[in-house]
Amino acid sequence: MTSPNFGWLFWALLSAGFAALTAIFAKVGVDAINSNFATFLRTLVILAMIAGIVGATGQAQPLGSISPRSYIFLTLSGLATGASWLCYFRALQLGEAARVAPIDKLSTVLVAIFGVAFLGERLTGPNWLGIVLIAAGATLVALRF
Template sequence: MNLGLSSWQFWAVLSAGFAALTAIFAKVGVENVNSDFATLIRTVVILLIVAAIVAATGQFQAPGSISGRTYLFLVLSGMATGASWLCYFRALKLGQAAQVAPIDKLSVVLIAVFGALFLGERLSGTNWLGVALIAAGAVLVASRV
C-alpha cells in the first residue's frame, strides 16, 4: 500500500484515526451539554480550521467559478453531514461510544450499496463479502450480550 502524502490510503488511515478520536472526545464533550449545542460548537471549530487552511494554502476559489450542479451536491452533502453529526452526538449522549461508533460505521456498508446502485460502481464477490463482514462485525461490536 502506497502511504505517501498523495495517496488516498494515507488520508483514509488518517481519517479513520481522527474519526476514532472524534468519538472519544465527543463522548466526553457531550456529558454536560445538550448534544445539538455540542454539534454547533464542533461545527464552528471545523469552519474556522478549514477556513484557515484554505486561506493559508491559497486554495480559495471565486464562487462564480463553481457550477450550479457542484453547489447543489455540496449543499446536499453538507445537509447530510449536519444531520449525521446531530444524530451521532445524540446517540453518543445516550449510549456508549464503543456501541455507537460501530453502528455509525455501517455507513461503510451503505456507501458500498449506494455506490453500486447510484454511481454504477462495481464490487467483486470478495468485496461484497467484505461489506457483509463489516456489517456483521459492526452489529457484533455494538451488541451487549
C-alpha cells in the first residue's frame, strides 16, 4: 500500500490537528493517573500503531541496512521525544491544556533557531518575524491577565 503523494504542508497541518487532539485527550487521560505511567501507556499504543502500519505497508527495512549515524541520531531523537512527552504530560496534569500547549509549541521557535545554527538552514526577515510572533503569541496565550 502506498500513501498518496501530498506535500509537506498537508502532512504538517494533519500533524497540528492530531497534536491538538493529543493535548485534549491527554489532559482528560492524566486526570486520575500518574503522568509518567500515562506516558508509558501512550507509548505502547503508539508502538502498536506504528508496528501495524509498517507491517501492513511492507515498509520494514533490514536493521543492517541502517547506517550507524542514523541509529545514533534516531536514538537521540527518541530520547528527546521521551523526555518531551514526560514533561508535557506532567505539565498537562498540573496546568490547563490551553496554556500548556502553546508553551510546548515554543519548540517551533527553537527548531527555527537550531535549524539555522546547526543545519545551515536560512530564514528571511519575514520568517524571523513569524518566529518572533509565534513566541509572543505563545506567551500571550499562556499568561494570565
